[in-house]
Amino acid sequence: MEQGKVYGVALGPGDPDLITLKALKMLEKADVIYYPTTVNSKGMKSSMALRVLGELNLDKGKLMPVEVAMKYDRSEVNATYRQLAQESIAHCNAGKTVAIASEGDISFYSTFAYLIEDIKQAGISYEMIPGVPAFILGGSLSANPICTQTDKVLVVPEVADGKELEAFTTANETVVMMKVSKVKDWIVSFLDNPRYQFFYGEYMGTDKEYTTGSINDLKERRIPYFSIIIIKQSKAQR
Numbered sequence: 733m734e735q736g737k738v739y740g741v742a743l744g745p746g747d748p749d750l751i752t753l754k755a756l757k758m759l760e761k762a763d764v765i766y767y768p769t770t771v772n773s774k775g776m777k778s779s780m781a782l783r784v785l786g787e788l789n790l791d792k793g794k795l796m797p798v799e800v801a802m803k804y805d806r807s808e809v810n811a812t813y814r815q816l817a818q819e820s821i822a823h824c825n826a827g828k829t830v831a832i833a834s835e836g837d838i839s840f841y842s843t844f845a846y847l848i849e850d851i852k853q854a855g856i857s858y859e860m861i862p863g864v865p866a867f868i869l870g871g872s873l874s875a876n877p878i879c880t881q882t883d884k885v886l887v888v889p890e891v892a893d894g895k896e897l898e899a900f901t902t903a904n905e906t907v908v909m910m911k912v913s914k915v916k917d918w919i920v921s922f923l924d925n926p927r928y929q930f931f932y933g934e935y936m937g938t939d940k941e942y943t944t945g946s947i948n949d950l951k952e953r954r955i956p957y958f959s960i961i962i963i964k965q966s967k968a969q970r
Contacts, residue, residue, distance in 0.1 A: 733827045736823060736826070736827050736828040736856075737830070737857045738820050738851055738856055738858040739829070739858065739859050739860075740834065740839075740842070740844035740847075741758050741762075741833045741834070742755055742833075742836060742837050742838040742863025743784040743785070743834065743835050743863060744835070744864045744869075745865065745868075746935065746936055746938040746941075747784075747869070748788060751784065751788070751863065752861070752862070752863060754861055759785070759790055759833070760790065762794060762829050762830060763828040764796060764820075764828060764830050765794045765796065765831045766797075766816060766819075766820070766830070767781040767782055767785055767796070767797060767832075768781055768797075768800050769782065769798065769799055769800065770801075771801050780835045780938070781834065781835050782797070785833060798816050799812065813846040813847055816832070817851060820847070820856075821850070821851065824854075824856045825856075836863060836866050838860045838861060838863060840865050841910065844860065866910075866933075866937075867887065867960050869933075871931075873931070874933075874962060876931070878908075878962065879905065879906055884903070885905070885908065886900055886903070886907050886908070888900065888907065888908070891909060893918070897909075906963070906964050907962075907963045908960060908961075909962075909963065912960060913955050919961065920947065920950045920951055920953075923947055923950070926966060927966055928963055929965075929966050930947075930962060930963045931945050931961070931962040932944050932960075933961075934955070934956055934960075935956070935959075936960075
């Protein structure tokens with residue numbers, strides 16, 4: 733029996749129209765499609781990945797959710813990734829083609845990154861199919877370039893405090909902040925400064941999309957997990 737293969741398939745930032753043709757063809761070909769679904773502290777489930785997959789006319793019987801707990805303690809999440817890797821390896825040994833789908837780009841803060849070592853050790857072939865990351869969509873929605881010429885761009889998943897963010901914005905023309913909900917207690921007051929221009933986006937590419945570049949819009953805004961901010965030095969400061 734010929735051994736199967738694992739594909740890490742990027743779904744893009746949330747708009748089904750932004751998935752690549754290569755990714756769509758792979759999902760149609762796959763025997764099994766795993767996708768992440770998050771579970772919060774109240775036990776409620778949600779899946780940005782399923783929002784995309786549900787619009788692609790795929791065989792629903794191939795879709796397999798993987799519950800990922802939203803916790804800072806990584807022990808439970810790591811166990812989930814290990815189990816996913818082992819199930820994928822078993823399917824491949826049975827000759828099946830496995831797709832592991834993830835929002836954004838498959839090599840950019842993706843679930844798939846945590847599976848690669850186990851897949852390699854099992855001697856299973858794998859391929860990573862790229863996609864559009866959320867901040868690239870953000871740049872388009874802002875109607876402004878993220879960078880030009882020799883601009884430096886820094887993408888950060890976590891910032892300790894305003895002092896650290898100030899250092900980042902001083903050293904780079906553009907700073908992209910992921911997971912903005914972690915800094916919701918102070919980010920609005922930080923941005924309320926003529927030194928900065930910013931673009932804020934949440935649930936981009938979905939029916940829940942909200943974007944703004946106005947500090948007044950953010951002052952009373954509840955910032956969710958699926959949000960980004962693109963911060964640029966104002967032209968007067970360059």
